[in-house]
Amino acid sequence: MEENLDFFIKIIDSISPKVDYVDIRVGKGNGTNIIMKDNKIQEINTGIDIGLRIRVLNNGAWGFAFTSDFDKIEEIANTAIKLSNVLQGDVELADSKTIVDKIKTPRKIPLSDVSIDEKKELLNDASKSANIDKVVSTTANYSDSESQTIFINSEGSSIIMDETRVGLFLNSVASSGEIIQFGHGSIGGAKGFEALNNQDIEKFGRNIGEKANRLLVGETPPSGNFSIVTDNELTGVFVHEALGHAAEADLILQNDSILKGKLNHQIGSEIVNIVDDASNSDGFGYYAYDGEGVKTKKNQLVKDGKLISLLSSRESASKLGISSSGNARSVISEQPIVRMSNTYLESGDMSFEELIEDISNGIYLKGSRGGQVDTGKGIFQFNAAESFKIENGEVTNPLRDVSLSGNVLETLKNVDAVGNDFKLGIGFCGKSGQTAPVGDGGPHTRILDATVGGSS
DSSP states (O other): OGGGHHHHHHHHHHHGGGSSEEEEEEEEEEEEEEEEETTEEEEEEEEEEEEEEEEEEETTEEEEEEESOGGGHHHHHHHHHHHHHHOOOOOOOOOOOOOEEEEEOOOSSOGGGSOHHHHHHHHHHHHHHHOOTTEEEEEEEEEEEEEEEEEEETTSOEEEEEEEEEEEEEEEEEEOSSOEEEEEEEEEESSSTHHHHTSOHHHHHHHHHHHHHHHHTOBOOOOEEEEEEEOHHHHHHHIIIIIIGGGBHHHHHTTOOTTTTOTTSBOSOTTOOEEEETTOTTSTTOOSBOTTSOBOOEEEEEETTEEOOOBOOHHHHHHHTSOOOSOEEOOTTSOOEEOOOEEEEOOOSBOHHHHHTTOSEEEEEEOOOOEEEETTTTEEEEEOSEEEEEETTEEEEEEOSEEEEEEHHHHHHTEEEEBSOOEEEEEEEEETTEEEEEEEEEOOEEEEEEEEEEOO
16 A cells, blocks of 8 residues: 555645645555454455545635545545535634654554464353353453554655454353443553463453453442542543543533633642643553644643643634644544544542551442443543442442442542542444544542532
């Protein structure tokens, strides 16, 4: 595909005189997806995806066209131009540096060098390890992708990206006959097969099976306001869902964010420091340049409790009078929209033991099994995957079906202590019908006066 670079540049040159701006994204990728249920392979999908899109901006309106047939590039170029001519808009783009670069994400074991049998064996090891005690069912999913993307625009940028990503996702179901509970876990990274090969797969699976079993004997949770400690995963989910989405510039422009008008205002306690960093190659949401060719960096969203920046595309940044943060993301067939990447709470200096030692009657919440957030009203409700009582500075009896709810800004201001045991998890985020790989996490975190109750 790289050998066609000069051809794509000629297409840009032919369109440029007719419009205010044009860019092209071209992608070619191969991937594997394997699903195993109860130690039996249910599905194996492998294939190659090819696509090209042209996006033009003319008189404030976008024209966008996509094809998987490179012979139709001139046809979709004309389609994009026609669309921009018949539409009306007020789109302007924030300034962006001209970039000429070629990058390859770090990897030690190329995914294409690993056989399907090796990938199946990994799933099998994880599933068998989770199948302990009262676990009655397991579902494991393996997913990987290798892709090359070219981005070119009429401002002179030309970027070639060679990217790779792999993940293993495992669910377990345990039953006592009367009660059913679930365990879930995921590992992987924006790397080669070493992201899984370097993991203790048996331990990974066993932990998920043990989690489901523990929940069978959990007590019904108390309801009320408590001092709580959230683990790395739930800390990350809260930061991503409750703060990260609200910091997306398009939601702010749509008046659908509690953070509208809060830039440079105190929104959390002074120990709250929140980052979105697509340039972190250890995160599942890593990418070097976004879908508009903007170089990524560590974006400090919240510093010492103060909201100091937002996540934006070139279009949304222009409307807010700021620079693009490099968070315009999409698959090639879709228009880029503002998305998170690797979003996390930065570490503090306290051990887990120090976080819980002063709590006489509290709750330790681990993991997440879904929830809801209203970014406009700034309220949330999450269901913890696993929970325990904290009594007189000690973690004691397990609880099940525990929910955490509250107001985003009040909760951020009630963050009382931050641990030193940072971890970044992997996952996917959906928005406007699009799905993007992301990382989220942080350390164990203590929150005062949090509203806890039972969930179904």
